[in-house]
Amino acid sequence: MKLMVVGGGGREHAIIKKLKENKDIEIIYALPGNGGIAADAKCIDISATDIEGITAFAEEKGIDYAVVAPDDPLVLGCVDELEKKGIPCFGPKANAAIIEGSKVFSKNLMKKYGIPTAEYETFSDMEAALSYLETAPVPTVIKADGLALGKGVIIAMTRDEAMQAVKEMMGDHKFGKSGENIVIEEFLTGPEVSVLSFTDGKTVVPMVSSMDHKRAGDNDTGLNTGGMGTIAPNPYYTAEVAERCMKEIFLPTINAMNAEGRTFKGCLYFGLMITEKGPKVIEYNCRFGDPETQVVLPLLESDLFTIMKAVTEGTLAETEVKFSSKNACCVIMASEGYPVSYKKGFPMNIPADTAADVYVAGAKLDGDVLLTNGGRVLGVTAVEDTLRDAIASAYNKVETISFENAYYRHDIGARALKAGEAE
16 A cells, blocks of 8 residues: 655654554655654655645555645645545545634534534624724634634734734734634633544544643743644543533534535544533644644554545444553654744754654754754654653653754643642
């Protein structure tokens, strides 16, 4: 079997490492991959958004199966084009990927089908949005409609901050076309939970829950990032909460998409908040989350490729999806200055006995030397019986890795430990 994974970050590295466990797979191509992924797959310099180039490559190499991992190519219709050429894929078609591609669409979907989420209004006119904000309750949340690399959500604590966010998105076009339409929504409070799920459009199989750490600094200070670390499972996601989510959110979402003629097949990510009134949807993603994937997939005991094929073929209900009862922690090592400005091009030292637990996000090869090439450079994951041990093990591994201007948070998992102790 010849596989192709579209994407080039830590998420893709985690997917590739898990797929490699299947002995029927001869080769995995990563498009474009990165310098670290090159140790586990053959990297091809084709951009993840070059749909024509990806399709042509897949045909030329006789690819048997493709995994389209990032949001951009999914929203652009990469799966649609590959399937037209007879190449089976893991990932939703464009008309289903809109659940992440347009926040206006997803909010309207939830309202129409009674799926619990924050109260909201949508706007395509800046003056109307600013007028609404004059009397809207604060804090409030301002969201760009389209994809914005995870940065198109502003939590405005004051009315002035909210108005500034609207002006930047709609007036200054900070996020380009993604900010032409916006959502202004109610500020919810409560613990956040990430739940990735496999779905073939009929059956939904949630993966192990996780907790992301978005802020750049310790104690959740600093700017929002693409994620500085994760733990799994999330202690706030109890059996009772899981049952409510399946009944009130997961299945209703799949059924709603089917009713709209937008059957979703792939990995559907539910970003949840456990409020006093129960779980509510903060956001959907149409793909594996990053860095959640780096703690969830290491806990998967079943064969990932078998599950992915079952999703594509519509046989998920008859397929075993088993996860370990252990705990996982992933610490992201970034470049000092991320997410604003940072230097790159520094040699990385990753000991051989640590490399198996490292998922590289931003690196390139210069001959045989691996150099930093991004803000988030890599994730280091540990799996242990207890969360406390997983955290300690992950940080022990982090200390064995070095590169100039390396930066990481020192409190990944601390909040989860406190939550666990409070139970």
